[in-house]
Amino acid sequence: MVDSAKSDLRLHLHGWREPAVVGAALLAAAAGFGQFGAVAALGDVAKHFGHITHGATIAEQAGLSGTKLGIGLAVIRLASLGGLPLAGLADRFGRRRMLLVTCALGLTLTAVSAISPTYWWFVAIFALGRPLLSATSGVAQVTAAEQTASAQRAKAVALIAAGYGIGSGLIAIVHSLAAGTLGFRGIVLLALLPLVALPFIARWVVEPDRFKIASAATQHPLPVLGAVGPLFRRRLVIVAALTFALSVVTGPANSFFFLYAQNVLHFSGTTTALLIAAAGVTGLAGLLVGRFLADRVGRRLTASGAMVAMALLGMLTYSGSRAGAAVGYLLAVLAAATFAPAAGALTNELFPTSVRASVIGWEIAVGVFGATAGLLAFGAVADVGNRFGLAAIVVFAATIPATGLFVLLPETRDKEPEDLWRE
Numbered sequence: 001m002v003d004s005a006k007s008d009l010r011l012h013l014h015g016w017r018e019p020a021v022v023g024a025a026l027l028a029a030a031a032g033f034g035q036f037g038a039v040a041a042l043g044d045v046a047k048h049f050g051h052i053t054h055g056a057t058i059a060e061q062a063g064l065s066g067t068k069l070g071i072g073l074a075v076i077r078l079a080s081l082g083g084l085p086l087a088g089l090a091d092r093f094g095r096r097r098m099l100l101v102t103c104a105l106g107l108t109l110t111a112v113s114a115i116s117p118t119y120w121w122f123v124a125i126f127a128l129g130r131p132l133l134s135a136t137s138g139v140a141q142v143t144a145a146e147q148t149a150s151a152q153r154a155k156a157v158a159l160i161a162a163g164y165g166i167g168s169g170l171i172a173i174v175h176s177l178a179a180g181t182l183g184f185r186g187i188v189l190l191a192l193l194p195l196v197a198l199p200f201i202a203r204w205v206v207e208p209d210r211f212k213i214a215s216a217a218t219q220h221p222l223p224v225l226g227a228v229g230p231l232f233r234r235r236l237v238i239v240a241a242l243t244f245a246l247s248v249v250t251g252p253a254n255s256f257f258f259l260y261a262q263n264v265l266h267f268s269g270t271t272t273a274l275l276i277a278a279a280g281v282t283g284l285a286g287l288l289v290g291r292f293l294a295d296r297v298g299r300r301l302t303a304s305g306a307m308v309a310m311a312l313l314g315m316l317t318y319s320g321s322r323a324g325a326a327v328g329y330l331l332a333v334l335a336a337a338t339f340a341p342a343a344g345a346l347t348n349e350l351f352p353t354s355v356r357a358s359v360i361g362w363e364i365a366v367g368v369f370g371a372t373a374g375l376l377a378f379g380a381v382a383d384v385g386n387r388f389g390l391a392a393i394v395v396f397a398a399t400i401p402a403t404g405l406f407v408l409l410p411e412t413r414d415k416e417p418e419d420l421w422r423e
Contacts, residue, residue, distance in 0.1 A: 016148055095208060102133070243367050381395065
């Protein structure tokens with residue numbers, strides 16, 4: 001094992017507020033802005049391509065059936081499987097190059113979805129950009145983790161999560177306030193704005209020294225497949241199982257919320273915008289709490305507690321009342337933000353530099369399957385009884401026992417990757 005003191009002499013590490021990390025966070029914000037357009041505009045997409053009446057079924061209230069919406073969202077989620085090889089390629093070609101390429105292409109394809117003539121065309125075109133933006137957000141997290149030391153790592157990962165949250169929250173607010181003017185086509189076309197800013201952001205994005213050192217090795221594991229080698233297999237399987245369980249909750253909880261709030265509970269655009277703005281405050285609070293707890297009580301305990309809270313608060317969000325939806329949504333955002341720094345730091349510390357981006361790619365892929373399973377199950381149960389609350393209980397509660405898998409992973413607080421693996 002490489003002596004950590006000697007290894008540190010070879011590394012130029014950065015603080016979490018330095019341009020090298022902030023640049024990665026801005027790319028994560030661009031990815032969030034692009035990816036969340038379909039979710040934010042889902043209600044308008046359903047209205048535009050469906051038919052709304054004053055009936056009692058989800059199809060009559062939303063314009064399209066829960067099953068049809070669930071399948072469309074599942075297709076978009078499944079497209080993120082392409083994020084696996086794209087993220088894995090960052091282990092061979094570098095973090096910076098893949099970040100800039102995937103972000104630029106992903107935003108371009110997202111904007112092109114504005115010309116969709118039908119619902120399924122929208123799903124297909126938007127899905128093409130999804131894996132590119134998924135890879136961008138995943139590799140951005142890897143980059144931030146590699147640019148920092150242990151004391152700064154949870155803060156850096158929190159900044160990436162904050163960037164993604166700001167990007168997705170901004171497009172949601174714009175939709176809530178201007179959907180009547182812009183329509184869903186105008187909303188997704190706004191992806192051109194971060195695309196124009198990309199050349200300026202690129203000046204801050206630099207290749208981590210950890211990757212430069214690893215890439216100088218005489219042997220390189222095969223991208224993506226190298227991450228499932230015997231040395232890493234057990235940890236990867238555990239991380240994948242936790243990711244799957246989490247995504248079963250976050251997939252439907254995030255994807256159906258704006259449709260549920262606007263088309264079922266009939267929140268006004270102003271109310272939704274205020275709710276999203278308030279979620280920005282609870283999200284920031286969650287990131288601060290998460291990075292504090294991750295460095296004080298440990299990555300595992302923080303992440304497992306937040307994961308249970310997300311499932312329970314998801315049930316509250318879809319319980320049927322306007323108050324439950326508002327309170328549940330805000331607290332669920334806080335729990336998710338608390339989870340992000342601890343889980344992100346833990347995953348990046350569990351694996352060596354040579355396969356770290358590939359591991360994130362596997363997380364993206366497994367998350368796709370989990371979210372797809374959650375979306376299909378949630379939509380199907382909601383259609384049966386026309387009840388989102390029942391769907392939330394059935395789908396979300398089943399994931400809580402999986403949090404016990406955290407005990408099978410080592411605690412990595414106060415450790416560097418060089419202390420855990422031969423780099």
